[in-house]
Amino acid sequence: MSRLLDGKVAIVTGASREIGATMAELLAAHGCAVLAAHFGEAERAEALAERIRANGGRILIHDADLSRVAANQALIARAVDAFGRVDILAANAGLTISAPFLATTEEQWDTLFDLNVKGSFFAAQAAARQMIAQQSGGRIIFSASVTGVQAIPGLSAYGITKAALRHMAKTLACELGLYGITVNALGIGAIVNERNRNDDPEYEAHWGRVTPTGRVGLPTDVAQALLFLASPEAAHITGQTLIIDGGWTLTSPLPPSS
Template structure:
């Protein structure tokens, strides 16, 4: 029997919310009226800045350090944040890393580091969040930030591409297994977004010319945050088991790029 999801959504956790997409998502959720758990790995100051923005919207912020490669302790951090918040309605798995290493040069250590961060750690955190939601009996939203590379690959990103494909697949499975509890599971797949991770922090993406994207520019982290906030809203209650791409049309450039590339430079990182 499907449980009701009609209760007021009040509590969210966003991992990796010390900057970039994670910060934008945390602030957008706070603006929508949710209290937010903010996590950081190495940038505590950034997390406190995010928390201050959350509080500026009248929402409560809880801040904790989270290393998703520290397993299973990362799950304990999620449990502790849920207790501090007083419940959990929305969990956004945003923590992740990528590398630029050709497949033939990829070490097992680097491969494992990407998978531990982007997939195995995500599994543990999502599982703890889901268990809390099931125990509370009020449903919930699980949202994973993946990548356009969960749909199409990029040279030098074999570990990242494989991990993001795996995370996207995991979310589809969660939609199947958790739907009976009123829990939805959705992936958000950003393309080129102007953040510190892309080397484009603190710039106006609308002033950047990126011809390979149909809209001609990278995305703004706040645009991704707005999508995540929508997915947490009552209006998005029936969206589950899918991947929502937010990339300015980048994925549609496959055949076009194949036809227009005139050199072999793309083969190397």
């Protein structure tokens, strides 16, 4: 396999769960030294590190609450201390809270925005400052969602945070382009994972029936899109949201379980 990112340093947040872990593994396989950030999931993070090291990759794990500005600044500093630079930020950390609009609480709103929006913004700010100091460009990629494109009942506050990430990619792209830094977002659709398999044994079948490609998304689908946007081939792509949903947003029907 040709390695697209030899010598690069990547930070992946939210790296202990399926999508983030798959991102970290793919970036490491393509030559990146990876700083994998998690929050209180040391066992999962250590398992990820073992897999990457077993395949000859370089990884450092970092436990942090990225809803705090100082924690995002410390994250970038840790990567520089360990690997000397930062080339790629995959701002993937986030959480989902499902609640009807009329029942959404201030605490739920603040929890979502503190991590999904504030955390992503200040991680990008700290990374961009480092990239500018290096004078070698860089890549910032946010994990957004199709809920930021298409309204889904019960996910109003969450969807608003993901729409904010799409706009964040646009505005930061305008400010950082002259430094050789591209900023994009991933519009992630339904992706099978351990949690939704446990919550709904028919999750894959339900989403497969309402998706034009006939199947639910996989973490590897998201990671491959990230790899492309992080690669030299995507140097002239910025301010965009790459939708990864098998065409679901073309028609947007919800499965019976939703």
